[in-house]
Amino acid sequence: xxxxITGRKLFVKALKEEGVDTxxxxxxxMITDIIDELYKTEGINVVLGxxxxxxxxxxxxxxxxxxxxxVVLVTSGPGATNTITGIAxxxxxxxxxxxxTGQVPLHLIGNDAFQEVDIVxxxxxxxxxxxxxxxxxxxxxxxxxxxxxASTGKPGPVLIDIPKDIQTISGDPxxxxxxxIRGYHPNETVHIGQLxxxxxxxxxxxxxxxxxxxxxxxAGAEDKLVKFAEKMNIPVTTTIMAxxxxxxxxxxxxxxxxMHGRYAANKAVTECDVLFSIGTRFNDRITGELxxxxxxxxxxxxxxxxxxxxxxxxxxxxxxxxAKIALERLVEYAERIECKEWLTEIKAxxxxxxxxxxxxxxxxxPQDVCEAISEVFPNANIVTDVGxxxxxxTQFIQLNKGQExxxxxxxxxxxxxxxxxxxxxxxxxxxxxxxxxxxxxxxxNMQEMATAxxxxxxxxxxxxxxxxxxxxxxxxxxxxxxxYEITDLSSSDGHYYPDFMEWANSYSCKGIRITNDEEIKSAxxxxxxxxxxxxxxxxxxxxxxxxxxxVKSGTPLSDMILR
Amino acid sequence: MKNRWIALYVExxxxxxxxxxxxxxxxxxxxxxxxxxxxxxxxxxxxxxxxMADDATFEQIKKxxxxxxxxxxxxxxxxxxxxxxxILYAKVSALxxxxxxxxxxxxxxxxxxxxxxxVDIGEDSVLFECTLTERKNNELVALLKSRFKKIEVTRGGxxxxxxxxxxxx
Numbered sequence: 074x075x076x077x078i079t080g081r082k083l084f085v086k087a088l089k090e091e092g093v094d095t096x097x098x099x100x101x102x103m104i105t106d107i108i109d110e111l112y113k114t115e116g117i118n119v120v121l122g123x124x125x126x127x128x129x130x131x132x133x134x135x136x137x138x139x140x141x142x143x144v145v146l147v148t149s150g151p152g153a154t155n156t157i158t159g160i161a162x163x164x165x166x167x168x169x170x171x172x173x174t175g176q177v178p179l180h181l182i183g184n185d186a187f188q189e190v191d192i193v194x195x196x197x198x199x200x201x202x203x204x205x206x207x208x209x210x211x212x213x214x215x216x217x218x219x220x221x222x223a224s225t226g227k228p229g230p231v232l233i234d235i236p237k238d239i240q241t242i243s244g245d246p247x248x249x250x251x252x253x254i255r256g257y258h259p260n261e262t263v264h265i266g267q268l269x270x271x272x273x274x275x276x277x278x279x280x281x282x283x284x285x286x287x288x289x290x291x292a293g294a295e296d297k298l299v300k301f302a303e304k305m306n307i308p309v310t311t312t313i314m315a316x317x318x319x320x321x322x323x324x325x326x327x328x329x330x331x332m333h334g335r336y337a338a339n340k341a342v343t344e345c346d347v348l349f350s351i352g353t354r355f356n357d358r359i360t361g362e363l364x365x366x367x368x369x370x371x372x373x374x375x376x377x378x379x380x381x382x383x384x385x386x387x388x389x390x391x392x393x394x395x396a397k398i399a400l401e402r403l404v405e406y407a408e409r410i411e412c413k414e415w416l417t418e419i420k421a422x423x424x425x426x427x428x429x430x431x432x433x434x435x436x437x438x439p440q441d442v443c444e445a446i447s448e449v450f451p452n453a454n455i456v457t458d459v460g461x462x463x464x465x466x467t468q469f470i471q472l473n474k475g476q477e478x479x480x481x482x483x484x485x486x487x488x489x490x491x492x493x494x495x496x497x498x499x500x501x502x503x504x505x506x507x508x509x510x511x512x513x514x515x516x517x518n519m520q521e522m523a524t525a526x527x528x529x530x531x532x533x534x535x536x537x538x539x540x541x542x543x544x545x546x547x548x549x550x551x552x553x554x555x556x557y558e559i560t561d562l563s564s565s566d567g568h569y570y571p572d573f574m575e576w577a578n579s580y581s582c583k584g585i586r587i588t589n590d591e592e593i594k595s596a597x598x599x600x601x602x603x604x605x606x607x608x609x610x611x612x613x614x615x616x617x618x619x620x621x622x623x624v625k626s627g628t629p630l631s632d633m634i635l636r
Numbered sequence: 637m638k639n640r641w642i643a644l645y646v647e648x649x650x651x652x653x654x655x656x657x658x659x660x661x662x663x664x665x666x667x668x669x670x671x672x673x674x675x676x677x678x679x680x681x682x683x684x685x686x687x688m689a690d691d692a693t694f695e696q697i698k699k700x701x702x703x704x705x706x707x708x709x710x711x712x713x714x715x716x717x718x719x720x721x722x723i724l725y726a727k728v729s730a731l732x733x734x735x736x737x738x739x740x741x742x743x744x745x746x747x748x749x750x751x752x753x754x755v756d757i758g759e760d761s762v763l764f765e766c767t768l769t770e771r772k773n774n775e776l777v778a779l780l781k782s783r784f785k786k787i788e789v790t791r792g793g794x795x796x797x798x799x800x801x802x803x804x805x
Contacts, residue, residue, distance in 0.1 A: 197655050198662045202705045207650070222705060256647065256708045380699035383692065 077243040080209055080235065081110040084173075087216040087248045088117060093144050095499060097132045099125050101148020102188060103175025106240040108146075120499060120528070123520040125152050127492035129159020130518070133168050134496025137479045138454055140293075141500070142169040142224045149175045150188030153234075154195065158486060160230045161199040165483025166314065167291055169228035171219045176205060178238040193234050201229035206236065209244035217252045226259025227378045228291060260377055263394035263402060271349070271373040271390040272406045278347035280415045281307040282370075284330070287314025287482065288352020288377060289396045297400035298351070299323065304407035308419055310338040312353050314482040317472035327419055328428070331359040332624045333464040336426035336633060339624070341419050342367050343631040351375040352396040355385040356483065357626070365629035375399045426622070426635055428468050436613035437590050439537060443469035446507055446535065449597040453505040453533075454479060454497050458490030458514035461543035464620040466509045488517030491534070495521055498530035505531045505601070512538040512573075513562060522580045525607045532607040533600040539614040540569050547619050551634065561616075577609040584609040639668065640694050641713035641720075641796060644683040647706045648674055655706060656683065665689065665697055669722075669770070669793035680708065684720075684796045686770070713796055717803035720796040721751075724773045726780055727788040729761040735784060736762060742783070746776055769805055770794045 078086070084107050088096065095118045100108050111119055122128035125147045132143035147156055153174040163170050177186040182205075193203040202222045206212050212235070219231040275281055289298050295318045302309045302325050309319050310330045319326045328335030330342050342348065348370040353359065355374075360366040366386060374381075374388040375396060382391040392399060430440040439462065446455070447470050455470055456479040457463040463480055472478055479497055481489040494508035515536050525532055546560040563569050577584030583603060585596045587610060600608035622633040646652045653672055660667040668686040675682050689697060694714075701710050728739055739754065739762045746752040746766070756763035764780075766773060773791065780787050796805070 193651060194654065197651070197658055203651075205650070254705060257705045378703065380696065380703050382699075384696055387692070 075246045078246040079243050080212055080240040081106045083212055083244075083246065083248065084216070084235070084240070085110050085114050085117075087213065088144065090248050091142070091220050094118060095120060095135065096144040096146055097122060097128045097135070097496070098146040099128055099148070099152060101152045101175060103149040103177060103237045104146060104173075104240075106237070107173075107175075107235075118499075120524070122492065122524050124518065125155030126158050126488065127518045127521045127524070129156045129163065129170075129172070130486070130489050130492035131496035131499070131521070131524070132170055133159065133163050133166070133489070134456060134479055134493030135500040136168050136170060136496075137493070138477055138497035138500035138504075142171060142220060143496070145170065145172040147172070147174055148188065149177055149192070150190050152188075153190055153192035157196060157199070158484075160196055160232065162481055162484040162486045162489060163230040164199040164201070166481065167228050167287065168230065169224040170230040171216075171223050172230060172232045174232065174234045176234045176236040179207065179236045182236065193232060196232050199230070200232045203232040203234070205234040206239050209239050209242040212239060213245060213248045214252055217249045218254055221252060221254065222257060227288075260379075260393055260395060261398070263392065263398050265402070267390065267392050268394070268399060268402055269406070271375070271392050272403060274371055274373060274390055275305070275307075275347050275349050276408070276410065278345075278410065279412060280344060280346040281305070281410060281412060282341050282345035282348050283307055283309040284311070284342070284348055284350040284353060285309060285315045285318050286312045286351065286353025289315055289318045289400075292352065292377075292396035294397035294400045295319070297397060297404055301400055301404050301407055304404065304409065306409045306412065307349075308341060308416060310334070310341060312356070312359050312482070313467050313480060315352070316467055316478045317476060320474060321471050327423070329467055330630070332361070332626070333468065333620050333622065335423070335428055335468075336622055336635065337419050337422035339622070339630045339633060340422045343369075343629070344418075345370045347371050347373065349373045351399065352377070354378075354381040357385070360386060361624045361630040361632075362628050365631070430465075430618065433615040433618055435615045436539075437587055437593060439465040439612075439614055439618060440469045441590050442535065442537070442593055442612050443509070444471070445593045445597055446509070447471040449594065449601055450505055450507050450533070452476065453507045454501065456480070456490055456494040456497055456506055456508045458508075458510035459485045459487045460511040460514055461539075461547065461618070461620050462509050462511045462537040465537075468620075470509075487514040489514070491515055491518050492521045492524070494532050494534070495525050495528065498532050499528055502530050505533065505604075507533045507535060509535050509537065511543060512536055512540060513542045519576075522582070522607070526580050526582065529606045531604045533597070534607055534609045536573060536609065536611045537614045538569075538573070538611050539616040539618065541616040543616065543618075544620070546616060547623075550617075550619070551623070552625065573609060573611045582607055582609055584611065586611045586613065588613045637688050637690055640687050640689055641718070642685045642687070642698065642701070643711040643713050643796060643798075644685060644701060645675070645708040646681050646683060647708065648679050648681040649706065652681070652706045655704060656701070659700055659704075660687070663700070665693065671793040671795050673795075684794055686794060711798070713798070717799035718796045718805050719799055719803060720769050720794050720805045721767050722770045722773050722794040723792040724764070724766040724768065724776070725790045726764040726766070726777065727761060728764070728780060728784045729786040729788070731760045731762065731784070736760075738783060739764075742776075742779065746772070752776070
């Protein structure tokens with residue numbers, strides 16, 4: 074029998090056996106032993122963030138850019154509580170992640186000890202699984218379970234809390250290859266009868282529509298989806314989490330649907346007679362008023378999580394399956410449907426209200442910036458923060474194959490973008506990352522500039538600065554009689570703080586301020602030439618620019634505000 | 637809205653009860669009772685849960701429970717033949733002698749095979765110990781409340797098991 078090893082040694086052994094080459098970590102008193110073990114370890118890049126929330130977003134960006142399970146290591150107490158927003162974000166966007174938190178020694182748990190919090194309890198509703206290691210000999214099994222659970226089925230975050238003494242106690246040296254978890258059986262098959270029923274229903278449609286959600290991307294089923302749509306000759310709309318699963322210039326692609334979706338796409342959802350949806354949970358941003366969602370349609374819902382099916386929208390044919398497994402079969406069945414009139418009708422809606430923004434009176438036009446980004450960076454991964462700029466990016470960024478669109482869709486976390494962009498660049502150092510962010514959200518995690526400078530990867534930080542919290546301001550403008558309470562970020566002295574150019578300079582980073590449309594491309598090209606680190610591009614945008622169309626929360630998709 | 641019953645096999649571990657009950661509060665499900673105890677296996681606990689829900693919500697509750705890693709098996713008892721009992725203590729106080737007599741009469745009427753007993757007695761009070769179905773316990777409590785002024789009720793929540801060849805719910 075092999076000799077016993079310490080918990081800290083087993084921790085590193087587990088990471089190695091899981092093939093982890095990068096972890097996102099911030100030190101603290103209850104993980105000093107593990108950190109010391111990492112010092113002695115070759116082959117694991119330990120990324121030091123500047124705040125634990127940002128660290129988790131960095132891990133999310135990394136997971137999204139690489140498809141790997143991301144690993145986060147933080148200390149107990151405030152280190153752990155700071156991760157909560159990031160964990161919730163990863164949970165709602167199904168990002169595979171294992172978060173390790175230090176914990177006070179076993180005998181102090183429950184004493185309100187220094188930097189003690191019940192982090193497993195606090196995160197119970199936003200993790201797939203969470204557990205405190207209470208017995209050193211269970212540690213290997215628990216870590217293995219963590220990686221298995223995080224990465225299979227509907228992926229998500231798992232939290233493993235390791236008390237300080239467990240890290241130094243000697244015990245079982247084995248890290249298991251596999252753990253049988255009796256309460257966890259991710260769906261790996263599809264009920265063929267049910268899938269055929271779904272297909273037959275689709276085949277009868279005169280006005281069919283495919284709705285693809287983020288599950289298609291997570292399953293790696295993009296090509297199958299395109300093939301299925303092509304063979305059947307039916308139009309495709311996507312949620313924001315699925316943006317890019319179909320090339321956006323594809324003749325069957327009709328744009329995103331939902332609160333800020335394309336007019337033609339929302340009309341198509343409203344008028345279709347069969348809505349064939351795959352890998353979406355029918356979030357309220359997609360459906361609008363539920364009672365009037367796809368009112369004329371029979372609905373098929375394919376999803377890996379049976380709990381997502383018939384939760385928000387009642388479904389005619391439910392199919393519990395991984396998107397890829399289902400689509401592989403569907404492609405075999407697929408036969409062409411003649412629906413020329415329907416396709417023509419959708420085209421007519423698009424012509425009636427194409428996506429387009431009026432030119433602004435001041436600053437640059439966000440549409441022009443997004444279109445220029447697509448042109449200058451046809452291969453970059455695109456990351457956004459949350460707000461108006463995010464919706465403009467979903468509307469106007471054109472994605473090509475191989476480009477990821479990384480955004481906080483489910484939780485809508487301001488402050489997500491910048492760290493996620495850093496994580497994406499760490500995961501894929503040779504691919505440029507374009508961050509599209511607002512001045513509000515950017516300020517929520519701008520301390521990560523130090524992390525970005527340490528890693529020296531190409532990140533083009535495009536700050537859309539309208540000196541306002543634009544999305545809420547837009548609601549105040551449209552629905553609250555222009556009573557702009559606490560959405561103006563300018564100072565009472567009339568200045569805007571910080572001066573992003575001077576701020577960038579203080580990090581030895583190049584900053585360019587762009588105030589009119591003529592300067593957009595040259596600025597982007599200048600940033601493109603700087604391959605050795607971040608470049609800050611501050612685009613001055615009018616606070617009066619709106620994201621349109623807009624479906625007011627709680628109203629039907631067909632009620633779009635268009636101008 | 638209907639009263640529904642679920643039996644749940646879960647891992648006998650720290651935090652599992654909190655996770656299951658947390659689901660009901662987080663999603664605003666209307667939990668009626670929840671009981672838990674170990675089974676013949678030390679590492680498995682069984683819960684009996686009753687919840688008020690419409691059809692769609694109840695389906696969702698079962699799916700959400702099934703999705704939990706710590707939940708080993710979910711059994712919908714709503715339409716299954718089962719045996720179900722709930723332990724109940726009712727202390728009736730400030731009794732006059734005739735009240736005491738009536739308490740004994742009530743116990744006698746409700747009692748079937750020793751499942752309703754008066755197990756303790758004082759100068760002006762008696763203690764009922766009942767092992768009845770939840771519904772029968774409700775009826776008993778209603779009766780005691782209508783007949784006596786001062787009563788104190790402690791209920792354990794229902795425990796249910798699938799029938800072999802007869803049932804009682």
